[in-house]
Amino acid sequence: MPQPLFYLFVAVMLGFGAAVVLLRNPVSSALSLVVSFAGLAALYVSLNAYFAGVLQVLVYAGAVMVLFLFIIMLMDIREEQRRRINKVAVVGGAALVVGFVVQLGGVLAGYEAGRKPLDRVPLQLTEAAEARRAAGNVSPGITADLERGTLPDTKLVGEALFTRYHLQLQMVGVLLLVATVGVIVISRREDRVVSGRGE
């Protein structure tokens, strides 16, 4: 990825990310987060992780944030009233964040392997195709794609997911099922409790 585009997307991601924290209207925050995630997805794509990028938009921007927006609108949450600011908490929080970033900078300054630019670690698709062929050519579709010079990102993710990580995948499936049941149980209104607030 050319450098200007990288900085553009980082700026979008961080700028709208900061807007999430700074804007007082929750709807504005949610929409800023959507744009921030779009920038993040672009960064994923710049790292050849097309599937992760699409997933970020599809799941986060398309589903999760819609859910957030839905809840904000349904509960009709207004802008926060300006309250008495707890100065100690604000200063402490800011110090925590600054401390974290400074420490990260310190760690990365001494991280030699991180100085390698992206074009110094090229993807070797033909070599990978040959290696796959030598190893028995399990899924010929992927090998064919690699030989054509394209990175079949989604297929490789799928392959890893359904071979090496199939147990974890099933566990996540069960987790989702449990979460679904849990949500239904939590959000079911209990009829015994008389709500005196006229809903």
Add this chain to the structure above:
Amino acid sequence: MAYVVERPKLSLAEKLYFPSILKGLKITLGHFIRLMRGRTKVTMQYPEEKWDASLPAHYRGAPTLVTDEVGRERCVACQLCEFICPPRAITITPEQIPSEDKWAKVEKRPREFKIDMIRCIYCGMCEEVCPEQAIYLRKDYAITGTTREEMVHDKKRLYELGGVREGLVNKWNELK
């Protein structure tokens, strides 16, 4: 006595709805194709095709004034039509016919006779009430204008539209 309406028992094909959806699609496609092939009688294309030829005998269009066969204006300014008019669209200013006039014996005539066509509801009461058979509803229905003033028909315009009517016409006679 109250009675219970039995819910119809649907068969599986009916429960699926798909057959009936397809049936509906077939019907609408049929209409579409029939119209494409010119088999359907469609709406009249108004400015080009007009209804005039097939207007029924009792059609009530714009009210007009008429003169008789010798050129005398029939209206004697009795103002009955002005009083009967439900939306009060008619305004008559009567005047005496001067003695040197050929029709001085009639005594009165309208100096101005105005029908506001914005208010007129084409009810035909004026035609009904007129003792002199001076006002008739014509079959004109496209009365248009670009200003309010234009829509008020004055005497000149009313005679222009009405033209000449010969002989007296009783209600129970055929219109000549």
Add this chain to the structure above:
Amino acid sequence: MVTLNDYLIASGLLFGIGLAGVVLRRNIIVIFMCLEMMLSAANLSLVAFSRFRPTGGLPDYDGQMLVFFIITVATAEVAVGLAIIVALFRTKRTVHVEDITSLSG
């Protein structure tokens, strides 16, 4: 050219922004959104590492697997969390964390 450190710094800054939001904001929904932002920041560094340390000429897909699982689990977490927030809102009529003090005794 862009280096691994650039991506890591971007990821760290996003994480920092999310952390700031969690610490500073008082609206529970915004706090929740900032949590999602922090998870995504972690994802970015994972994807960056996966790309910058290729195995056999291809990106290291073990890192992206973790991204996939994080996204899935985060989605489940959002669903449950929002349900809890709605339930909380029904009883307390507020989303302001300072007003929710039942647990502090």
Add this chain to the structure above:
Amino acid sequence: MDWFLVLSSLIKISGFTFLVILPFVALSSLAERKVSAYIQDRVGPNRVGVPLTIFGAKKDFPLFGLVQPLADGLKFILKEDLTPKHVRKFYFWLAPALTMVPALLTCAVIPFGSYLNIGGREVKMVIADLNVGPLFTFAIASLGVYGIVLAGWASNSKYPFLGGVRSSSQMISYEIALGLSVVPVLMVFQELNLGMIVEEQDKNGWLLLPLWGEGLSWQRWVLLVPMVISFVVFTIAMFAETNRMPFDLPECETELVAGYHTEYSSMKFAMFFLGEYAAMIIGSGLIVTLFLGGWSIPFLPTAELAKTTWWMGLLHMGCFLTKVAAFIFFFMWVRWTLPRFRFDQLMRLGWVFFFELALANVFLTALILMIVKR
């Protein structure tokens, strides 16, 4: 930098969006009125043509009303652009644009032609040749809900809000059926690049019409069962995603005045209108690409020929547009035939019927693929 690539991409982007999609949007708004008129035994708009009377001629040149969209557009621009006092201004202005953008973004991955031979170079007729085509379209299409939800919320009034809430729940519900119903198709093709999917169909028969090439084998005919189920579910979910008639609950006139765009007027309203049609066109394009062979001409595998001759590529583009137009006609035909669902029926149908059907279809396809092993 490969200047030929940049230039051809720019031409593809501007050509496809401005010369194909936008005129298609305009014409389909006219077609909608014509089709509805023909189905209801009327004539429809047939007057607006070249207005010769302005220049002193005796009669206009009607041109079958083909200029009607232009007149409509002019009317929309000239109407008073009203922003009610009680709205949230920024989002009120943002929402119409947000409905239009995702629809146009989606068209980047749809292959609208095979190859075009320009000066000895073959140019692939797709704006972005992504390896995640269908996923990309779903990802972008899922953003389409923001425009409607924001319009409903920003209007700050009862009916638009209900329309927006309805729309978001409807779109989230049907996205699941949409995504699951496309999985069997991807399983059969073992390919996520839409261009490759179409080329495969060109060679071996369309997914729903396997009548030539390898499509003549009995294995493909067995696979036709899940594919037809997939097609039906996908099409119906697409109807719901684009808020078209049997599922146009977000703007249901009898209950919600005009739904989410009640408070909008003038060009902002027109943007919603155009967005709906653009979404419909892209939806048809996606269905045609996945199930009906995209640009391929039936019974004639001509992908190779298009690489060497210039006219074949143009013919393929024409073929694609014809298919899309036919499918848009189907959208309209359904709209003017079926009555609207009730909202609880709609949610029930989505979650209890189509979701399960699409899920079962995935397993059915896997089973068939495992047994017949193409």
